Amino acid sequence: MSADADIGTDARSSRPGRARIVVVGEFNSGKTTLVNALVGAPVLTPSAVARTAHPTVVGFAPKPSLSAETTDRRRMPVAWDGLDAVAPGDIRRLHVGVPLERLKRLSVVDTPGLGLADGESDRRSLQACRTADAVIWCTPAMQAWKASEEQTWRALPERVRARGLLAVTFADAIASPADMDRLMQRLSAEAGPYFRRVAMASELGSLTAGDAAVGTA
Amino acid sequence: MGFEARSSVRTAVIEPMSLSDHTKPDAPIGARLEDARVRLLALIERLSGLLGEHAAPLLEAAGRQLQQRSCRIAVIGQIKAGKSTFINALTERPGFLPTDINPWTAVVTALHFRSSPMPPEHAAVFHLFSSEQWKELAEGGGRLRELTERLVPGFQPDLLRAQLEVMRKRAEKRLGAKFAELLGQCHRFEAVTPELLADYVSAGDDHASGGARRIYSDVTRSADLYFNASPFAYPITLIDTPGTNDPFLVRDEITRRSLENPDIYVFVISALQPLSAADIYMLRLLNGLHKDRIVVFINRADQLPNPGTDAAMIKAAVEQRLRLEFPALEIPVVYGSAWLGNLRLQSDRGDFHASLKPAQVKVLRQAGLPASIDTSSHQLSSIDRSRLAAAMHMSSGMREIAGVIARLMSTSSIAMLQRQIAVCLAELARSAEVADRAELKSIEELIEVRRRESASLRASVAEEQKSLTAFEERAETLQASFRGIETHFKELIASAMQMLRHQLSTQVREFADEQAEAMLDALEVSSRHRVWRCDVLPLREQMERTYVAAFEQAAADLTRVEQFLYPQLRVIVASLLPDYRGTLLEVPAWAPGVTPSVASLADKVAVDLGTPWWRQWFAVRRAAEERADHLRSLIEDDFLKIADVLVREAEGQLGQRVDYIMQRVNAISMGLRTGIERRSANLAREHALLDGTADEETLMRFEDEQGRRAEACVRKQEAYAAALKELDAVLEMLDASSGEVRPHLQ
Numbered sequence: 001m002s003a004d005a006d007i008g009t010d011a012r013s014s015r016p017g018r019a020r021i022v023v024v025g026e027f028n029s030g031k032t033t034l035v036n037a038l039v040g041a042p043v044l045t046p047s048a049v050a051r052t053a054h055p056t057v058v059g060f061a062p063k064p065s066l067s068a069e070t071t072d073r074r075r076m077p078v079a080w081d082g083l084d085a086v087a088p089g090d091i092r093r094l095h096v097g098v099p100l101e102r103l104k105r106l107s108v109v110d111t112p113g114l115g116l117a118d119g120e121s122d123r124r125s126l127q128a129c130r131t132a133d134a135v136i137w138c139t140p141a142m143q144a145w146k147a148s149e150e151q152t153w154r155a156l157p158e159r160v161r162a163r164g165l166l167a168v169t170f171a172d173a174i175a176s177p178a179d180m181d182r183l184m185q186r187l188s189a190e191a192g193p194y195f196r197r198v199a200m201a202s203e204l205g206s207l208t209a210g211d212a213a214v215g216t217a
Numbered sequence: 218m219g220f221e222a223r224s225s226v227r228t229a230v231i232e233p234m235s236l237s238d239h240t241k242p243d244a245p246i247g248a249r250l251e252d253a254r255v256r257l258l259a260l261i262e263r264l265s266g267l268l269g270e271h272a273a274p275l276l277e278a279a280g281r282q283l284q285q286r287s288c289r290i291a292v293i294g295q296i297k298a299g300k301s302t303f304i305n306a307l308t309e310r311p312g313f314l315p316t317d318i319n320p321w322t323a324v325v326t327a328l329h330f331r332s333s334p335m336p337p338e339h340a341a342v343f344h345l346f347s348s349e350q351w352k353e354l355a356e357g358g359g360r361l362r363e364l365t366e367r368l369v370p371g372f373q374p375d376l377l378r379a380q381l382e383v384m385r386k387r388a389e390k391r392l393g394a395k396f397a398e399l400l401g402q403c404h405r406f407e408a409v410t411p412e413l414l415a416d417y418v419s420a421g422d423d424h425a426s427g428g429a430r431r432i433y434s435d436v437t438r439s440a441d442l443y444f445n446a447s448p449f450a451y452p453i454t455l456i457d458t459p460g461t462n463d464p465f466l467v468r469d470e471i472t473r474r475s476l477e478n479p480d481i482y483v484f485v486i487s488a489l490q491p492l493s494a495a496d497i498y499m500l501r502l503l504n505g506l507h508k509d510r511i512v513v514f515i516n517r518a519d520q521l522p523n524p525g526t527d528a529a530m531i532k533a534a535v536e537q538r539l540r541l542e543f544p545a546l547e548i549p550v551v552y553g554s555a556w557l558g559n560l561r562l563q564s565d566r567g568d569f570h571a572s573l574k575p576a577q578v579k580v581l582r583q584a585g586l587p588a589s590i591d592t593s594s595h596q597l598s599s600i601d602r603s604r605l606a607a608a609m610h611m612s613s614g615m616r617e618i619a620g621v622i623a624r625l626m627s628t629s630s631i632a633m634l635q636r637q638i639a640v641c642l643a644e645l646a647r648s649a650e651v652a653d654r655a656e657l658k659s660i661e662e663l664i665e666v667r668r669r670e671s672a673s674l675r676a677s678v679a680e681e682q683k684s685l686t687a688f689e690e691r692a693e694t695l696q697a698s699f700r701g702i703e704t705h706f707k708e709l710i711a712s713a714m715q716m717l718r719h720q721l722s723t724q725v726r727e728f729a730d731e732q733a734e735a736m737l738d739a740l741e742v743s744s745r746h747r748v749w750r751c752d753v754l755p756l757r758e759q760m761e762r763t764y765v766a767a768f769e770q771a772a773a774d775l776t777r778v779e780q781f782l783y784p785q786l787r788v789i790v791a792s793l794l795p796d797y798r799g800t801l802l803e804v805p806a807w808a809p810g811v812t813p814s815v816a817s818l819a820d821k822v823a824v825d826l827g828t829p830w831w832r833q834w835f836a837v838r839r840a841a842e843e844r845a846d847h848l849r850s851l852i853e854d855d856f857l858k859i860a861d862v863l864v865r866e867a868e869g870q871l872g873q874r875v876d877y878i879m880q881r882v883n884a885i886s887m888g889l890r891t892g893i894e895r896r897s898a899n900l901a902r903e904h905a906l907l908d909g910t911a912d913e914e915t916l917m918r919f920e921d922e923q924g925r926r927a928e929a930c931v932r933k934q935e936a937y938a939a940a941l942k943e944l945d946a947v948l949e950m951l952d953a954s955s956g957e958v959r960p961h962l963q
Contacts, residue, residue, distance in 0.1 A: 028490045115493045141318075141485055142520060143297040146462040148495045154834070170489070173520045175572075179318040186319045190464055 017057070022128050025138030026149060027113025030169030034138055034201050035110040036142050040102050044110060053121075054094050055128045060085035061097020069093050093128075115148055126152075129160050138201065140170045144183060145191050153194060166191050167201040243616065246623045247451025249289060249954045253635050254283050254451065256947050259644055260940055267936055271887035272645050275880055279638045286453035287329065288631055290622065291479035291625065295495060296320045296460035298485040299516040304328065304457050306558030306615050309448045314457060315414060320465070324418045326440040326457040330447035337443035341406040344438045348400040351436060380465055388435040396607050399436060409442055434646045441721045451626070462495045478814055480629040481622060482511045488527075491535050497542055501754060512621045512628070513539070514614065519554040525580040528552055549621050553614015561609035562887045564602045568595055580607070584612040627954040636951050641881060643944045647801050648790070648885045650937040654894025655793040657930040659896065660923045667920060674916070675907045678900055688793065692890045695785055699882055702782060706775060706875040713771035714868050720763050721860035728756045729852040733845035741839055750831055751824045751848065756856060760863070761815055768813065768867050776805045779878050786882060789889060802885070813870040817862040822855035824848075873885045881902070899926070 021038060023031045026102050032046040067077045070090045078094075083136075109132070111125035129135045133196075137153055139145050145166075153161065166187065174180050180200075187198050239346065261280045265273065292300045301314040301322055308328065389396055406413060417437045422870055447453070456479060486496055499509070515535060521527045532552045539548050557577070562571040573581075578592050585594075586608035590601045610616050626632065660683055666677045732751050783802040789802060839847070840855075903919055 026490060026493060050822060083709045115490075115495065142489060142517065143295070145464060146296060146495070148462050148493070150464045170520075174318060176318075184316045 016121055018105060018107055019133040020109065020131065021134045021136060022109040022111065022132035023136045023138060024111050024114065024125055024129060025169075026115040026146075029113065029138040029140050030201060031113065031138050032110055034136065034167060034169060034204065035108050037201070038077065038106075038204070039098065039100065040107045041098065041100060043096060043098055050115040054091050056094045056110040057107055057122060058096045058098060058103070058110070060103035060161060061099060063097070063099055065095075065097035067095045067097075069095060114152055122152075125158060129156060132160075132163065134163050134165060135160060136165045136167050136204065137195070138167050138169045139187075139191075141168050141174050141180070142170060144149060145187055150191065150194075161194055162196065164195045165204070166198040167204050168199070169201040171200045171202055182191060239377075243619065244623075245448060245450040246619055247449050247453065247626055248623075249950060250288070250626055250631060250635065251450040253632075253947050253951055254638075256943065257638055257642070258283055260947075262942060263936070263940055264642060265672070266648060267933060267940075268649055268888065269646055269891050271891050272610070272649075272884055275641065275645070275884045278880075279641065282634060283638065284636060286631055287331065287454045288481070288626055288629065289457040290481045290483060291458065291477040292483045292485060293458050293480055293499070294460060294485035295462040295487075296494075298460065298487050300460060300485050302559060303466060303483070303485050303514060303516060303555040304455055306555040306562070306613065307448075307619070308444075308455065309562055311559040311562045315411060315419065317419075320460065320463060322418060322457060322707045324437045324440050324459070326418055326442065328455040328457065328593065329441060329443045329452075330449050331443075331445070331452040332447045332450075332457070333445060337409060337445055338642050339405040340418075340439045340443055341409045341413060342443075343404045343433065344401055344440075345402045345404070345433065345436050346438045348397070350438065352399050371583070384435050391432045392759055394438070399433075404433075405926045421616065451631075461499055478816065480510065480631060481625045482617070483766075484511055484513045485516050485621070486513060486535075488515045488531055489523055491515055491531050492538050497538075498754070500539075500542070500548075501758070510625060512551065512618065514555075514618055515550065515552045518552060518554050518614070519577055521554050521575075524554075524576055525583060528580075550612045551618040551621060553612065553617070555613065555615070558613035558615035561606040561613060564606035567597065567602070569602070570597070570605055571595070580612050581608040584608045587721060627951075632951055632954070638949065639944050639951065640949050643941055643948075644801060644881070645884060645888060646937045646940050648888045649892070650934060650941075651790050651794055651801075652889050653930050653933050653937070656892065656896050657927055657934070658794070660927045660930070664920060664923055664927075667916065674919075675904070678904050678907060681906065682897060682900050685893050685900070688789070688893050689890065689897070691792070692789060692886055692893070695789065696883070698785070699782070699879065699886070702778065702827060703875065703879050706778060706878070707872075709754075709774055709778065710771060710868060710871045710875070713767065713774065713871075714864050717764070717767040717867065718860065718864045720767065721760055721863065722757065722857055724759055724763060725853055725856040725860060728753075728759070728856075729849040732852060733849045736848055737841055737845050738846075751852070753824050753852065753856075754854075757789045757818050760856070760860065761818055764815065764863050764867070768870070771867070771871055772874070775874055775878070779805055782882055789886070793889065793893075813866045815863065817859050817866070820855075820859060822859075823851045824855075 006101070023035050023038070025031050030046070032044045035044055035058060036042045036046075044056065044060055065077065066079075067075045068090075070094045070097075071092050075095070103213050109128055110130050112121045114122050114125055116122075137149070139149060153164070156164075167181070168187065171180060174183065184198065184200070192198055258280060261276050261283075265276045268276070292304055294300055299316075299322060301316050305313050305316075307309055308330065314322075314326070329337075392399060395472065404417075415434075418440050419434050420730045484496075487490055513535065515531060518524050518528060521531075532550060536550050539546070539550070560569060560572070573592055574605060578586075579591075582588065590597070590605060592605065662683070663674065663677060668676050676792065736751070785800060906915055906919060
């Protein structure tokens with residue numbers, strides 16, 4: 001994997017100097033946990049019930065901040081507990097600013113979980129993939145790669161899939177390393193053809209902005 | 218929202234219970250139904266000795282149904298939801314059905330539990346695909362292939378093709394030269410072993426150690442396993458399915474086909490991803506006519522990071538979602554862990570608790586595990602182990618779901634069948650008693666006449682004979698009119714079904730037109746937006762509503778006509794016994810609420826195929842009108858076929874009801890008639906006896922004869938009364954156990 005120097009070489013990126021990783025997957029598939037791992041700090045709180053309601057961009061800011069971007073592209077600062085004041089329909093996405101050196105080169109987007117029968121929310125999550133430098137699809141180890149995941153992923157345009165990584169989350173729930181090997185073998189065979197790479201989420205925690213950009217090369 | 222600052226209200230879901238509560242053994246599942254079954258079988262035995270030949274076919278049929286009818290419980294859900302693990306826990310056979318990190322179950326497996334002193338003839342029977350079926354599936358892709366072919370002619374989806382190729386090659390490699398001759402075979406075994414299950418039932422996964430053994434599973438169509446020792450009181454058949462949402466499309470198809478006709482569905486979902494769109498879709502398909510037949514089990518609670526605190530949140534979220542999607546239903550939801558349910562069954566091992574995580578121990582404490590038991594100790598005393606196992610049983614949810622299954626069983630069609638049989642037996646007994654009492658009355662009258670004035674005896678006998686002949690004529694006319702009514706029933710069904718067929722096909726055509734229009738509009742607005750999809754769920758729901766309404770209407774019409782039949786029978790009874798006050802024919806022959814299967818509505822249709830297929834469909838260049846026509850015919854072809862299956866199903870069901878009604882009235886009227894005929898024949902003999910020599914000796918013989926008959930009548934009446942008392946008790950029990958269901962369902 002190359003060094004951070006590669007960042008932003010991708011012409012498609014509208015954020016010079018910053019690579020964007022979008023994390024998608026069905027609800028409760030460990031996206032938020034992976035986002036935290038990618039950011040390198042527990043910025044977002046994972047939950048056992050689906051709670052991420054808007055795409056949430058975690059990026060650099062000199063001091064911790066939270067703002068909502070409305071559908072007409074205006075940004076308004078929001079208090080940490082003041083989200084309810086903004087009508088949910090008006091919010092396009094949320095921006096969380098964190099003073100982490102790492103985020104000067106990398107932003108990570110958490111998305112609402114797919115497959116909750118809310119077509120609109122699914123559409124917004126998938127929309128977020130289109131401008132990403134790398135897209136990570138999370139699939140939980142205990143119930144990995146179902147037909148619904150495959151269908152949603154394969155419906156994305158080829159150019160998005162070319163930047164895709166399949167991340168196996170919750171690997172610690174699988175006690176036996178031999179089982180994990182066999183799972184990875186199945187995923188390589190069944191899902192491998194549609195991704196650039198299949199990996200355990202724990203291997204992706206140290207993914208750098210540079211790696212993300214390499215994903216697009 | 219996922220911010221640290223936003224905390225959610227968290228409460229523990231498992232209420233502490235005292236250990237004495239859960240060490241008390243529960244009645245095994247189906248105890249009441251089994252009790253009713255055994256008692257009804259004994260009653261059939263008793264009554265067939267008392268009733269005449271006319272009742273034999275009815276009694277035999279009832280006995281057969283009671284013997285053969287097991288309760289079918291289908292365990293369904295998405296792949297890897299833990300269905301096999303759940304079955305192992307419920308049947309108290311930890312590790313029996315193998316589980317695996319990858320989807321393991323490839324075959325629909327029926328586990329038959331029946332306690333009987335006789336060992337089953339075979340422990341395992343595996344049916345392999347016939348060569349036609351295999352050819353259709355492996356070479357043609359079966360129904361799936363047919364659907365995709367129709368959606369995009371000439372286009373074989375690469376995925377399906379690749380999967381079939383893998384399956385075919387693997388089967389041929391494993392089975393070698395004998396491959397062709399194996400097809401169509403049925404393999405029987407006297408014992409079930411893990412190797413056997415791996416050979417026939419496991420999904421092909423050559424990555425597994427010993428993968429070379431999995432030789433027959435690709436060509437196995439179904440598996441039946443038989444158990445003599447049962448943890449259940451009533452005979453139960455558990456159906457394990459490979460699971461839906463399987464990326465291996467052929468398995469997905471196999472699962473859908475197994476959804477037909479179970480009495481109860483246990484819908485297993487994972488606590489980690491509770492109730493996804495795929496789950497809701499499946500529940501919608503099931504929900505139709507199986508309204509009270511579903512229980513949701515939220516499994517894998519043990520794998521949550523905070524099993525104790527997340528439980529309430531997840532259960533509430535699932536319940537809320539179910540209420541939102543199905544406002545008219547009360548679907549019971551049980552939360553737990555089949556893994557824990559299996560673990561508690563292994564408490565004979567000193568270290569069975571070694572794999573418990575601290576968070577899980579916390580949950581066990583909440584379930585009543587005393588703080589004095591140190592779960593970190595490697596060796597626990599047997600008392601501590603059994604207390605730990607009790608707490609595991611509690612928090613595994615297995616105890617609760619056993620209770621729900623038992624309650625669902627008591628309102629299932631089995632309970633209704635038993636009720637029906639009990640009512641039918643009671644009516645046969647009562648009508649026989651009527652004939653009997655009438656006989657006794659006439660005997661008593663004759664004896665009275667003989668005592669008063671022997672000369673007029675002959676005249677009385679003649680008079681009695683005359684009135685019996687009148688009865689017989691009346692009964693004869695009545696039976697002729699029954700035949701007329703049967704014809705009327707059949708006409709009624711035919712016209713109702715013609716109407717239903719018309720309604721359903723109109724709905725299909727209108728829907729197809731609307732969709733074609735909608736697609737044309739969508740293409741006009743944005744020709745770029747090519748992933749327009751056709752959702753046929755509204756059509757499925759509409760057809761289901763129409764179907765259920767039409768069926769219920771037809772059933773109500775039958776019941777109305779049925780109500781005309783019974784007063785005529787009661788008139789006969791009243792003319793035999795004017796003072797008869799017993800209940801007879803008061804309830805309709807068929808309990809309301811039993812409706813036929815809508816399983817065919819769940820059939821996969823062409824437009825159900827996923828987005829990649831639609832993309833391909835749109836990729837084929839075609840004029841807009843042509844495309845619309847194609848879409849229209851895709852919908853019409855599939856759904857008109859489904860409508861046809863539905864109508865035939867309803868026709869069959871209604872026909873069965875009519876048969877049953879006719880059997881019932883015929884058995885009763887025949888019962889009365891044979892009673893009268895017997896009496897007439899006796900009187901004719903006695904009349905001849907009295908004719909000519911009316912000497913004292915003959916009269917004495919006559920009186921003796923009458924006396925013996927009277928005694929027999931009294932004895933039989935006592936037997937009938939005892940049988941009726943027992944039947945009342947059975948009915949009361951069946952009513953009581955079905956009545957307790959509602960309030961518990963919350």
